Amino acid sequence: MDQKLPTIKEIAKRLNISVSTVSRALHNHPRIGLRTKMQVQKLAEELHYEPNTLAISFKQKKWFTIGVILPELNEQFFSQAISGIEDVATAQNYTVLIGQSHDSMERERMLVEAFRKHRVDGIVLSMAKNTDDYQHLEVLDKYNIPLVYFDRIPKGGQALSVSSNIRSGAEQAVRYLLEKGHKRIALLKGPDSLIASAQRQEGYTSALKQHGLQLDPDLIKEIDLSPEGTRAALTQLLALPQRPTAILCFNDYVCFDAIQAARQAKIRINKDISFVSFANLPICNFLDVPPLASVEQHPYRQGQLAAEMLLDIVEKRKTITDIKPVILDTELRIF
Incomplete structure (x- = not known):
């Protein structure tokens, strides 16, 4: 017995x-x-x-659990962010449940519903690339489940969120390329559903304008972040009568796909066409031919701050109205 x-x-x-x-x-x-x-x-x-943790949870009306939803855990950017979230949560005796949307709004919706039914105390979310309807997120208010976004945040800028200054990062990257003598600079900006895509284009356009260069719409390509989409965009750029001499990529993964496609087209990397990207992933340091530079977005720090923001609300140290969105400075790291 x-x-x-x-x-x-x-x-x-x-x-x-x-x-x-x-x-x-x-x-x-x-x-x-x-x-x-x-x-x-x-x-x-x-x-x-x-x-008896169950009895304690019922008494305190807390479950000491937070849910985290992100696009892909196997991306170094998001794995670094998870480390920041877990370090903060563990220090405050909270357990972290992790779900991957695989960049699907429907899967994101299912995960939000699953976490709600499991009575998480709050959710940290980096949105799927095609999320354009927020009803499944807004319903969390009804159940008093706070939601904090990081990196991929909704349009409007009023939500509880932690992100990096993408516009400034794009400006820094384009200025760097201009200083190296490039005048035909292309942009692989990402899907229009993401506010970060617009922010990249704003910084790109601003830097060109500051240097007196006219914007060429043919050099701006919206991509879906898939390898196939990146290859198709690169093929279009190479087919232009005056092809670009440099490309600013949405992130390092897009950059890797673009470099691979360029190599297949017999393009000499960072000679015929130079590449600059976002994220500054550690893997860049181990590549034979990395991009010239990458914009540091501080994923670990984003994760830390998002978790701290969420637990401040859960633990009632602060109210939602006390908290403002956090935007971290970006830095261009040259390899």
């Missing part, structure tokens, strides 16, 4: 004290004397007592 797990009542009975005294002693309440605390904690250890 399985041995029954020890309870607070059993400890109280053995020591001939009240259940409330045991509970307070286990939590180091200042009103409980040192001798009683030591007796309670020693017996609890001998009995291998463990708190």
Whole structure:
């Protein structure tokens, strides 16, 4: 027969004290004397007592669990962000549940619903690339489940969010290429459903304007972030009467796909066409021919700040109205 797990009542009975005294002693309440605390904690250890987390959750109306939804865990950017989220959550005794949307709004919707049913205390989300309807996210308000976005955030800029200054990063990248003598610079900007795509184009356009260069719409390509989409866009750029001498890519993964396609077209990388991208992934340091530079977006720090923002609300240290969106400065890292 399985041995029954020890309870607070059993400890109280053995020591001939009240259940409330045991509970307070286990939590180091200042009103409980040192001798009683030591007796309670020693017996609890001998009995291998463990708190009933389910009962605690019901009493406190908290589950000490947060959900995290991101596009792809195998992308280094998001794995670094997860590390930041987990470090903050673990330090505050919260468990992290992770779900991948695989850049599908429908899968994202299913994960939000699953986390809601599992009664997570809050959700940290980096949106799928095709999310253009926020109803499945807005419904969380009804259940008092706070939602914090990171990196891929909704349009409008009013949501609880942590992101990096993409516009500034694009300006830095284009200025760098202009200073190296490039005048025909292309942009692989990503899907229009993402606000980050527009921010890249804004920074790109601003830098060209500052240098007195006219915008050529043929050099701007919307891509869906897939290898096939990137290859198709590169083929279009190479077919132009005046092809670009440099390309600013949506992120390092898009850049890797573009470089591979360029090599297949017998293009000399960073000689015939130079490449600059976003994310500054560690893998860039191990490539034979990396992009010339990449914009650092601080994924670990984004994850940290998003988790801190969420737990400040969950723990009632701050209210939603007290918190403003956080935008981190970007830096161009040259390889």
